[in-house]
Amino acid sequence: MSDILNKIVAVKHEEIAAAMKRSPLEAVRFDAESRVLTRDFVGALRSKIAARQAAVIAEVKKASPSKGVLRADFIPADIAQSYAEGDGAISAACLSVLTDRQFFQGGIDFLKQARASCDLPVLRKDFMVDAYQIYESRAMGADAVLLIAACLDDAQMKDFEAIALGLGMAVLVEVHDGVELDRALRLKTPLIGVNNRNLRSFEVSIQTTLDLRSRVPAERLLVTESGITTREDVARLRAADIHAFLVGEAFMRAPEPGEALAELFR
Numbered sequence: 001m002s003d004i005l006n007k008i009v010a011v012k013h014e015e016i017a018a019a020m021k022r023s024p025l026e027a028v029r030f031d032a033e034s035r036v037l038t039r040d041f042v043g044a045l046r047s048k049i050a051a052r053q054a055a056v057i058a059e060v061k062k063a064s065p066s067k068g069v070l071r072a073d074f075i076p077a078d079i080a081q082s083y084a085e086g087d088g089a090i091s092a093a094c095l096s097v098l099t100d101r102q103f104f105q106g107g108i109d110f111l112k113q114a115r116a117s118c119d120l121p122v123l124r125k126d127f128m129v130d131a132y133q134i135y136e137s138r139a140m141g142a143d144a145v146l147l148i149a150a151c152l153d154d155a156q157m158k159d160f161e162a163i164a165l166g167l168g169m170a171v172l173v174e175v176h177d178g179v180e181l182d183r184a185l186r187l188k189t190p191l192i193g194v195n196n197r198n199l200r201s202f203e204v205s206i207q208t209t210l211d212l213r214s215r216v217p218a219e220r221l222l223v224t225e226s227g228i229t230t231r232e233d234v235a236r237l238r239a240a241d242i243h244a245f246l247v248g249e250a251f252m253r254a255p256e257p258g259e260a261l262a263e264l265f266r
């Protein structure tokens with residue numbers, strides 16, 4: 001694991017220990033299981049694609065460790081509404097909300113506010129290292145969770161996926177290379193995210209997705225993640241039959257995130 005990932009995982013374990021003192025696992029589990037209505041994350045992506053549109057997971061992200069603050073005027077509810085609306089014709093399929101505080105200046109309240117302001121399914125974007133967080137994700141309202149292969153062993157991935165699916169959430173499993181992809185393909189989830197950003201060097205290349213494309217079976221849904229900023233990027237990916245995208249920074253830097261989305265995927 002890289003230095004930054006090691007550091008993030010260590011901070012997560014501290015945060016989880018503190019959270020467990022405030023709300024023990026049994027309480028969080030009860031809250032998670034009491035919530036019945038999840039929004040259909042996979043269905044929202046698939047229906048955009050069936051309508052021959054891009055399936056965009058639009059991210060609500062204030063800052064990142066590599067770039068610092070991306071957006072000064074950061075109101076999650078407004079951003080979520082803008083994504084849900086787009087330009088009227090082209091809009092987001094789903095949201096992704098960063099809940100990590102320390103490295104991304106995110107928060108659990110941001111997810112709740114974003115979700116309450118629209119009807120899109122919401123992915124909790126964070127670093128899952130303990131089953132506690134999966135229950136906590138559903139308890140806060142998340143419709144999907146991210147599992148990053150680089151942070152987890154096979155047994156954890158399988159266990160966390162089973163809990164998430166059992167709670168009615170979708171799972172986006174994130175990989176960056178062929179070894180991680182092979183591990184991800186042992187899971188049940190249809191959603192395979194290929195992160196174009198190397199979490200070790202922060203270098204970004206769309207080529208990462210293009211290189212792994214042929215190794216993702218047709219019944220899975222490949223989501224290309226990170227570094228998608230231009231219409232040329234989108235055209236290259238579409239030419240490789242990739243139709244699901246996770247985009248953050250390019251929208252966060254725009255005055256109207258939803259209009260920027262419509263413009264990028266026009």
Ligand SMILES: O=P(O)(O)OC[C@@H](O)[C@@H](O)c1c[nH]c2ccccc12
Pocket residue numbers: 059061125126148174195225226227228246247248249250
């Ligand atoms: O802002 P970008 O380059 O469009 O990237 C969005 C998203 O892919 C990125 O935020 C991300 C992908 N995987 C992650 C894991 C943790 C935190 C963040 C991420």
